Structures are given as structure tokens and as C-alpha cells.
Amino acid sequence: MNEIQQSLQRFLPELALTGALLLVVLVDCAQAAWKNAAMRVLTLAGLAGSLAFCLGLRGVSGEIWSGMMVVDPLGLFFKVLLIGASLLVALVFTFRNSRELHGQGQGEFYALLLAVTLSNLLMAGANDLAMLYLALEMVSITSYVMVAYMKGDRMSNEASLKYILFGAASTGAMLYGLSLLYGITGTTSLPGIREFLGAGMTDATRTTMYLVAMLVFAGFGFKTAAVPFHFWCPDVYQGAPTPVTAFLSVAPKAAGFAILTRFFFSGLATPGADAWDLTGSIDWPWVLMLVSALTMTVGNVAALTQTNLKRLLAYSSIAHAGYVMLGVVALSANGARGMIVYLLAYLVMNLGAFLVVTLIHHQDGTFDLRDYPGLYRRAPLLTVSMAIFLLSLMGIPPMVGFMGKLYVFAAVIERGPSYWWLATVGALNAAIAAYYYARILKTMIIDAGNEEKPAFRLATADQAWVAVLAIANLLPIFFWARIEDWARASLTLYAGR
Amino acid sequence: MTLQHYLLVSAALFALGVLGLLTRRNAVNVLMGIELILNSANLNLVAFSRYGTGNLEGQLFAVFVVVIAAAEVAVALAIVLTLYRLRRTPNLDEADILKG
Amino acid sequence: MNAEAAVFYVLAAITVGSAAVVVLARSLIYSAFALLFTFVGVAGLYLLLGADFLAATQLLIYVGGILVLLLFGVMLTHKLYDLDLRSEVTQFLPGVIVSIGLFAVLALTAWRTDWAGGDGRAPAATTREIGQLFMGRYLLPFEAASILLLVALMGAAMIVRRKRSA
Numbered sequence: 001m002n003e004i005q006q007s008l009q010r011f012l013p014e015l016a017l018t019g020a021l022l023l024v025v026l027v028d029c030a031q032a033a034w035k036n037a038a039m040r041v042l043t044l045a046g047l048a049g050s051l052a053f054c055l056g057l058r059g060v061s062g063e064i065w066s067g068m069m070v071v072d073p074l075g076l077f078f079k080v081l082l083i084g085a086s087l088l089v090a091l092v093f094t095f096r097n098s099r100e101l102h103g104q105g106q107g108e109f110y111a112l113l114l115a116v117t118l119s120n121l122l123m124a125g126a127n128d129l130a131m132l133y134l135a136l137e138m139v140s141i142t143s144y145v146m147v148a149y150m151k152g153d154r155m156s157n158e159a160s161l162k163y164i165l166f167g168a169a170s171t172g173a174m175l176y177g178l179s180l181l182y183g184i185t186g187t188t189s190l191p192g193i194r195e196f197l198g199a200g201m202t203d204a205t206r207t208t209m210y211l212v213a214m215l216v217f218a219g220f221g222f223k224t225a226a227v228p229f230h231f232w233c234p235d236v237y238q239g240a241p242t243p244v245t246a247f248l249s250v251a252p253k254a255a256g257f258a259i260l261t262r263f264f265f266s267g268l269a270t271p272g273a274d275a276w277d278l279t280g281s282i283d284w285p286w287v288l289m290l291v292s293a294l295t296m297t298v299g300n301v302a303a304l305t306q307t308n309l310k311r312l313l314a315y316s317s318i319a320h321a322g323y324v325m326l327g328v329v330a331l332s333a334n335g336a337r338g339m340i341v342y343l344l345a346y347l348v349m350n351l352g353a354f355l356v357v358t359l360i361h362h363q364d365g366t367f368d369l370r371d372y373p374g375l376y377r378r379a380p381l382l383t384v385s386m387a388i389f390l391l392s393l394m395g396i397p398p399m400v401g402f403m404g405k406l407y408v409f410a411a412v413i414e415r416g417p418s419y420w421w422l423a424t425v426g427a428l429n430a431a432i433a434a435y436y437y438a439r440i441l442k443t444m445i446i447d448a449g450n451e452e453k454p455a456f457r458l459a460t461a462d463q464a465w466v467a468v469l470a471i472a473n474l475l476p477i478f479f480w481a482r483i484e485d486w487a488r489a490s491l492t493l494y495a496g497r
Numbered sequence: 498m499t500l501q502h503y504l505l506v507s508a509a510l511f512a513l514g515v516l517g518l519l520t521r522r523n524a525v526n527v528l529m530g531i532e533l534i535l536n537s538a539n540l541n542l543v544a545f546s547r548y549g550t551g552n553l554e555g556q557l558f559a560v561f562v563v564v565i566a567a568a569e570v571a572v573a574l575a576i577v578l579t580l581y582r583l584r585r586t587p588n589l590d591e592a593d594i595l596k597g
Numbered sequence: 598m599n600a601e602a603a604v605f606y607v608l609a610a611i612t613v614g615s616a617a618v619v620v621l622a623r624s625l626i627y628s629a630f631a632l633l634f635t636f637v638g639v640a641g642l643y644l645l646l647g648a649d650f651l652a653a654t655q656l657l658i659y660v661g662g663i664l665v666l667l668l669f670g671v672m673l674t675h676k677l678y679d680l681d682l683r684s685e686v687t688q689f690l691p692g693v694i695v696s697i698g699l700f701a702v703l704a705l706t707a708w709r710t711d712w713a714g715g716d717g718r719a720p721a722a723t724t725r726e727i728g729q730l731f732m733g734r735y736l737l738p739f740e741a742a743s744i745l746l747l748v749a750l751m752g753a754a755m756i757v758r759r760k761r762s763a
Contacts, residue, residue: 145752179541186713504707512700519692568749
């Protein structure tokens with residue numbers, strides 16, 4: 001009884017979301033004029049309450065629900081990031097400023113948003129293979145539904161079909177890997193697995209562990225859209241409604257990195273002061289390095305030729321997953337810090353870019369870069385903000401994107417000369433990325449065209465949010481010490497038993 | 498009967514499921530392949546639970562997998578159905594407006 | 598060869614054989630009906646492994662739920678007079694090579710790995726124990742699964758429902 005009480009206390013963020021989700025579903029059944037406003041308020045209140053409960057859990061560490069989940073500073077960081085992403089999406093994108101959402105049922109959108117957030121939180125704290133798989137599938141299934149949200153839209157539907165078939169196949173492979181892992185270790189609890197593997201293993205078992213890692217990585221790779229499990233990504237991001245794309249490109253990806261980190265560091269390694277000791281002495285860094293380098297390169301090279309902005313940002317988000325992976329590759333405390341700083345920066349820069357794209361689509365009805373000339377004259381605020389988001393995505397100081405890149409690159413370089421080639425690949429990729437981001441800016445600012453189109457009429461709220469996101473990309477550099485403290489304090493993983 | 502016998506059956510199911518994924522054009526048929534993969538993993542879990550340390554963790558994991566499979570199939574079929582209504586085809590390679 | 602072995606080989610043959618039909622049959626209807634035998638065969642293997650609760654779950658959910666859903670899917674995506682329900686096959690040879698390779702790797706793994714030891718648990722009724730675990734250690738995933746089902750139900754209904762106004 002005592003244990004359940006304690007678990008409930010440490011589970012308040014998730015409970016707040018569950019409560020809000022159920023209330024939204026109930027309110028959606030009402031036939032009243034106020035129902036849409038009520039659902040929006042409920043969603044925002046649920047997310048804000050959840051965030052507040054998270055802040056109340058600072059410094060708490062331990063297992064809850066009989067070891068099914070853990071609460072620890074790193075998990076808490078991810079929870080704050082994930083709830084923050086949902087909150088921003090709910091605030092910034094409305095049914096008014098997105099053409100694609102316009103006229104669709106609002107209740108379902110808010111309920112799905114809350115459900116994905118809840119699943120993301122469960123994934124960030126999962127401590128048992130069964131819980132891990134359940135949470136991962138919860139995120140996936142709710143995401144499939146979100147992508148198919150635009151009823152009667154062929155692209156949305158097709159994107160969702162590709163998403164679900166690809167997702168079901170890769171998580172199926174992952175499940176097979178997890179079952180083999182259970183067979184090797186005889187337990188589904190991550191600390192139990194680490195204990196077992198830490199005791200050493202025979203050569204035959206080590207070979208099997210390679211197979212397990214490959215199969216399990218299919219699932220994580222799918223969630224983080226890492227090469228070679230990225231094929232769904234461009235189609236899904238292009239076909240889904242833009243607010244959903246913006247959300248999917250940040251939140252489930254971050255949750256994927258949370259569970260990837262936890263699986264490796266809680267299941268397979270002992271966190272140490274410097275570089276973490278991986279038990280089982282499998283050569284993980286090489287596998288991860290290769291994936292990271294490929295993910296960056298494939299994403300950036302494919303983005304070069306895109307003219308559809310949503311598709312371009314989809315490929316660029318694949319590339320960014322590669323950069324985040326650099327932090328995982330370093331397998332050190334600094335690497336993990338780089339990863340979380342990068343994800344934080346990625347949240348504000350990517351959401352900002354998607355917001356500008358949505359607002360331009362709202363006015364002009366196009367996602368095509370060829371329709372972007374002359375925007376500087378027609379919508380100066382949007383263009384300047386877009387410039388800030390794109391420079392941040394490029395990694396130009398003093399934007400937050402630069403800080404993210406700085407941290408992951410530093411973490412990789414300090415691991416020694418055998419890691420330097422990866423840093424070089426990363427730097428070359430940053431140069432490729434700079435080219436296509438700059439091309440967007442050139443089109444918007446310098447290119448002539450569209451003289452006859454009228455100037456943008458933007459709602460005050462939309463202007464405010466664009467400005468807020470732009471400032472969020474610029475200002476953090478001034479109180480970086482506090483962010484650094486927060487990131488450093490978040491590096492503790494609950495590892496005991 | 499040993500553990501290995503069951504693992505062989507499960508490996509065969511997995512390989513057949515992958516074959517279904519790779520060679521079928523019909524979305525419903527691809528879903529059947531995915532069900533084979535899930536069943537093979539479940540068979541593994543139950544076999545390990547019986548012959549391994551004897552705890553029930555594997556069986557409980559398998560129960561959750563069954564529940565997830567049901568939810569996934571429900572959503573997937575809803576999408577296939579809508580696709581059919583919009584395009585009059587259940588075939589995957591005819592779903593091709595997203596390209597590039 | 599004792600009775601258990603005989604039952605195992607029969608069940609294994611049914612499972613793998615019908616799974617092969619699922620994947621190779623030309624007609625979707627044959628595939629769907631073969632899938633029935635695969636699911637029942639796997640349920641039989643569960644019984645042989647002493648997992649009685651799971652065998653019942655398999656029959657109830659897979660045969661009673663998922664298979665029926667898939668059959669609906671087959672029926673609703675084909676015109677009623679379209680009797681042959683052909684499902685075409687592409688890239689057959691590469692697919693076969695990949696899956697044979699996969700099977701070889703997995704089979705080798707099954708033989709060579711030192712799986713977690715133990716003398717094994719004698720088959721006993723598991724339903725009671727599983728029920729207690731659901732209300733104890735597995736309480737959180739149990740509740741989370743109910744949220745998943747709610748969302749899946751809502752989502753499936755949302756996707757299929759026609760747009761109210763164009």
C-alpha cells in the first residue's frame with residue numbers, strides 16, 4: 001500500500017495528463033458551443049499541471065510501480081522537454097492558423113496530443129522490457145492516428161499507411177530482439193539485465209547479443225528516424241498536417257533518444273564519472289558512429305534537392321537526429337549533456353521553422369519553395385524570424401543551435417583521435433546543411449517575384465508566438481550558465497536496485 | 498522436447514513473416530506477415546519462460562504483445578479501409594503520391 | 598518418441614505449414630484461413646509449454662478478434678463479385694533468399710547461445726498467478742494498456758468515419 005502511495009506521488013505528471021485526456025474525451029461528447037474552447041483549456045491546463053508536477057519532482061530518484069518505471073533526473077529532463085514540446089504545439093498551432101486543421105474535429109486532436117504526451121513520458125521512464133515495448137507502441141499507434149488526422153485527404157492517409165506498416169515491421173523486429181534478450185538474461189527488468197550481463201558472458205552469447213542489438217535497434221532507429229530506418233520519415237512528414245509534423249519531428253524523436261539512452265546506459269552499462277563502462281564489452285561505439293555518420297549524411301544530401309518545405313525539413317530533421325546521435329556515440333557524461341542540450345535547442349528552432357511554414361501556407365496555400373520569393377517584402381516579421389530559425393538550425397553563433405552543436409562536437413572530440421573522423425563528417429555535414437538553409441533564405445529575401453500578391457495579414461497571437469520562438473533561439477546564450485547547470489544536474493540516471 | 502525445438506518453430510515463423518513483408522503488395526497481406534512476426538516473438542517469450550528461469554515475466558510480456566497487436570491491427574485496417582475508399586485499391590505500390 | 602514429442606511435431610507442422618500458406622497463397626482468402634490454423638497451432642504450442650492463460654488469450658483475441666478484423670479487411674477492400682481475390686507477389690526471389698538467410702541465422706543462434714539456465718518450471722495452472730501479477734507488479738502496464746485501447750478505438754473510429762461536411 002505504501003509503495004503504491006509513493007508511486008502515485010511520483011507519477012503525478014502522468015496522472016495529470018491521464019485526467020486531462022479522459023476529460024477531453026468526455027467533453028468531446030457534449031453538444032455545446034463552448035466545447036472546443038473547453039477542450040483547449042483542459043488540454044493546456046493538463047499539460048501545464050503536468051509540467052508543474054515535474055518541477056516538484058526535482059532531485060527525486062528511485063523506482064516506482066514495482067520497478068516498471070524509474071524516476072531520475074535524466075528522465076525528468078526528458079519529461080520536461082516532452083511536455084514542453086506538446087505545450088508549445090498546443091499553444092502555437094491552433095485550428096485558426098492552420099489550413100490543414102481547419103474544419104476537423106478538435107476533440108480528437110487534443111485527445112491524441114495528450115495521449116502521445118502521456119505515452120512519451122511512459123517511454124522516457126520505462127525500466128522493464130514489457131513497459132518499454134508497451135510505451136513505444138503506445139507512442140507509435142497514437143502517432144499513426146495523428147498522421148491520418150486529415151479525413152478524406154489522400155496524402156495524409158497514404159502517409160499514415162506507410163508509417164504504420166513500416167512501424168509495425170520494425171517494432172516487430174525489435175520485439176523479437178527483446179524476446180531473445182529475455183532468453184539470454186532470464187529477466188525483463190533493465191537493472192536485472194545489466195546485472196546479468198555485467199557478470200560476463202561466453203563468446204556464443206556475445207554473438208547473440210550482436211543480433212539482439214541489431215534487432216532492438218530497428219525499433220529505436222524507427223523512433224528516432226535514424227538511417228537505415230528513416231524511409232518512412234519524409235513521406236510521413238510531408239503527408240501529415242503540419243502541426244502534427246512539427247510535433248512528431250520533435251517529441252517522439254526525443255522520447256526515442258530517452259529510451260535509447262536508458263536502454264544502453266541502464267540495461268547495458270554502468271555510468272561512471274568519465275566515459276561510461278559498457279558491460280558485455282561489445283564494440284558499441286563503432287555501430288553507433290556508423291549510424292550517426294550515415295544518418296547525418298543521408299538526411300543532408302537528400303535535403304539538398306527538395307523544394308517542398310515540409311519534405312526539406314523532414315530530411316533536415318533526419319540529419320539533426322544524426323547530430324543528436326553524436327552525443328550518444330560519445331558514451332560519456334559530456335556526450336549525454338550534449339545530447340540533451342541539442343534536443344532542447346532543436347525543440348525551439350524546429351518548431352519555429354514549422355510555424356513559419358504553417359503561417360505561409362495559411363496565407364498562400366503553398367509549401368513550395370518556388371512560391372517563396374518576395375516574402376521579405378510581404379511579411380518582414382516572418383522572414384526575419386525564419387532567418388533566425390534557419391541560422392539556428394545551421395548552427396551559427398549566437399543561436400541555441402550553435403550551442404547544441406558545440407556540446408556534441410566537444411564531447412566527441414574529447415574522446416580521442418579515433419573519434420575525430422566522425423567530428424569531421426559532422427563538420428562537412430554542417431556545411432552541406434548551411435547550403436540548403438541559406439537557399440531558403442536567399443529565396444525569401446533576395447529573389448524577386450510575387451509582386452502582385454498582397455502583404456500578409458497575421459493575427460496578433462501568431463506574430464507574438466513567432467517572436468517568442470525567435471527570442472527563444474537568441475536569448476538563452478545570455479543565461480547559459482543556468483542552462484548548463486540544469487543540464488549537468490540532469491545527468492544522473494537511477495541505476496541502483 | 499527442448500527449448501531449441503520451440504525456438505526453431507519461432508525462427509521459421511519469423512522468417513516467413515519477413516517473407517510476407519518483402520513480397521506482398523496487398524496491405525492486408527502485409528499485416529498478416531506482421532502478425533506472424535509478433536506470434537514468433539511471443540512463442541519465444543513463452544518458451545523462455547517455461548525452460549528458462551521459470552518466472553512468468555515472459556508470459557506477461559506476451560499478453561501485452563497480444564493486446565498491442567489487436568490495437569495496431571484495428572488502426573491499420575481503418576487506414577487501409579480509408580485508402581481503399583479514396584483510391585479503390587488495397588495495393589501498396591499504387592499508394593504513391595508521396596515521392597521525391 | 599513419447600506422446601509429448603508427437604503432439605509437438607504435429608503442432609509445429611500445422612503452425613509452420615499454415616504460416617507458409619499465409620505467405621505464399623495466391624488468394625487473400627486462403628491466406629486468411631491459413632492464418633487461422635497458424636494462430637490455433639501457436640495456441641496449442643502455448644498449452645504444451647504450460648501457458649494455459651496465454652493459450653486462451655491467443656484463441657480469444659487472435660482468432661476471435663484480430664483474424665475476424667483481417668477478414669473484414671479482406672472483404673471490405675474487394676468488390677463482392679471479384680471472386681479470385683488475388684494478392685500479387687513482387688520481388689519473390691530476393692525475398693526468399695533474405696528469409697532463408699534470416700532463418701539460418703536465427704536457427705544457429707537458437708542452437709549455439711547459452712540461454713538463461715534453470716531446470717524449468719513444471720507446467721502448472723498459471724491463470725491465478727498471472728491475475729495476481731496484473732494487480733501487483735504489472736499494475737502500471739495493465740492500466741497503460743487500457744489507455745492504449747481507448748486511444749486505438751477512438752482513432753480507428755475517427756479515421757474510418759466519413760468527413761461530415763466537405
